[in-house]
Amino acid sequence: MSMGYLKNILAIFSFGFLMSACHHIEEWNQDIEGNFNALWTVVDEHYCFFEEKGVDWNEVYTRYHARLADDMKALEFFNLCAQMLDELEDGHVNLSSSFKTSYYRKWWSDYPQNFDQRLIEQYYLRFDYSSVGGMDYAVLRDNVGYIRYPSFSYPVGESALDAILNQFALCKGVIIDIRDNGGGEMTNVETIVSRFISERILAGSICHKTGPGHNDFSEPYPYYFNPAETGRTKWIKPVVVLTNRSTFSAANNFVSVMQYLPNVKIVGATTGGGSGMPFSSEIPCGWGVRMSACPVFDAQGLPTENGVNPSPGCEVDLDPVLALAGVDTMLDFAVETILNGNF
């Protein structure tokens, strides 16, 4: 073991340390300025819809940074940050603290709600319906099956779907009501869609950021859905998917897949969008931030961030006057669509 040999070993270790030192992680100050810069940067590097929404994020920084003050209270600073995030006009963007969570609500609040659950339960279901696997279901007038699925966060069991579809075996069609369904698990989308397809289908495509630049995106990756396994109940008769503006995120994705299936009509209002799968991060003061990061496109490669339109001729709103009399004009339209058989 010569000194030269030892020197070589030391040189190797030194080079290794030098290499690891290149793995820099940005440090943020704990003050107002540091937290603001961290929030702006996290969004700048991960948010995926700057171009689609026409947001100049640098200009937003300048405008909001000018409003910072060293003596801001936590709530005051939080509200300023929340306003900055609202510039993105995205329902998937939130800032979360121990005392408040910010939401951008105009994506649905600027539109008619088009849904009254009490109305349906009282006048259509007469409070007599079954529930299983997060779904409420019953047979409506004229022998039309009705499924109400309020959230894709509710796990959908294969046995539950068998039970529901078997009960509808003699029905002329089925209505899947996902008005006010704000999304949830994407895997539940595939579970439900698989009952309405008889062969493998292209469901859509997804891409992700490959770097911090605003246009650093991967090539869209196509993904496919398979039909439910042999032995499971499948549905080949007409289907109406009932939507409103509050049909969002995973529910929006469900509509984007169902719209291209034969025997399926989308009835109601344009969905709320939310096609960017959210990514989470945080800033030094411990507040969490969530934002759209991975755009999902439909089977034709079209974006659905701004929503999915109803099928041609199937746009319909809830008439608020008739609703007072116990009439859901959208649900009635859906029933008539099935009875008319215009698929």
Place this chain on the structure above:
Amino acid sequence: MKRLLSAVVALFAALCMYAVEDEYRPVTAAYTLEVGTSHLSDTYLTPLKYKGLSIGLGYERMQAMKFSPEKWVMQLSGRLGVNRAENPARNAVMWDLDLDLSWGMMRRWSIKSISGLQLYGGGATLLDVGALYLARNGNNPVSAKAAWTVGVSGMAVYNFKISRLPVCLRYQAVLPVTGAFFSPDYGELYYEIYLGNHAGLAHAAWWGNYFRLNNLLTADLRLGATNLRLGYRANILSTKVNNIVSREIIHSFVVGVSGEWLSVQRSGTISPTAKIISAMY
């Protein structure tokens, strides 16, 4: 011809007997508990640096190699580690579970000018799997870790006595040089991987994107048949790929037991003239 063949067989058998009876290679094994601090960072999960507790269970096995027991030793080691760290605001917890395995061979040199000192140098291959988990994240709560690497390993062992107590002091560093490791793309969700997009997940490792240095300092107090092992571990792992920087630094105190185990065949006794070649002591 038949006689010649018989003579060769007899000679070979005699040599084998000689090797078995007169040269023993005990297994040096150690079981350790490691407790210390962890510093975790992973920009896939968060831009913040987390600090907290580190707990690990370690196993190590060393033995002189059969083909040249005086000069070569093999080492097998494994470590199961759990780290729990908090963000600077202390309102979020990151968990880290790691399983590290390594196998290596080292050449050893006895330094004649310093009695009891041996230096070792060689290579090792490492398999590391694990995951970081940050519960507060919705769609990106996990950053999975997997790496297979080959690298260099160096060790210094110094056997001495404190009063009448034999002590074996050892410092070892393992430095992976190259291999392959897993990483998702910059903003790629595991949901996309679940959908089948497996492109670009494996990366060739070099010091520019994967730097790991495992340091271990131990002192085996040879109390009897079983030794008390005390020590200190400092592991550094830093990766940078796809604009994702991940870092794990662990400092732990090590306590455990070690000892030498010898497998004796046939008679169950060792000849007084037998040569015992220890891997470390």
